[in-house]
Amino acid sequence: MGKHHQNLLNNLEELRKRAGLTQQELSEAAEVSRKSINAIENGIYVPSTVLALKIAKTLKCEIKDIFKLP
């Protein structure tokens, strides 16, 4: 797991890079701003369920692959 949030660990940056996407491309696919993706990757922001599902769908993985409870 990469960057840490108090309530949620995430692996987003690694999975995004593995999928060959930039933050901008992922944000467009998930219909949010690039800064939201950046904030999630850096553990600043915990996304909503809908956004987490959109990200997982874009990266073709499960939510549990991206996020994990500490």
Place this chain on the structure above:
Amino acid sequence: MTYFKRFLIVFICGIVQIFYALYLLLNQFGFNLAWHIDNHIFMFIPGVLVFVGSGILTASYYLGDSKNNNILYDEYTALRYYKIAAAGYALNGIGIFMLFSIQDWANWSFQNANDMIYQLAAFAWLTFGALLTIFSIGDYKEYKNG
């Protein structure tokens, strides 16, 4: 709507509010300013700006390009706004308590009541003006660098 246009709208509204609120507060607390706003019509400027600015933003939210709006009005921006608004309510609560505390209740009059209403309005105006300015700068900086 773009990030830059939103920054401009919110920043100008915030800065103008700060200017007018400070002017009103300084007058209320007896500081002798070297100049005065003579025409009372000018006091409508911040209100008109906020009315027009919020109208433009609301119209862009409901009528603008949905793909663009998903980015401009996403949940992270909403969270940022909620935090700023919560800080505003807290600061206003403290400010109202302080302004109530410094009134001369023993010699209360309609003039005192009138002054207090102006003080409360100016303080709330100043608080939200400052928060709007902070929000606009932070939002735009995050868009550029975040």
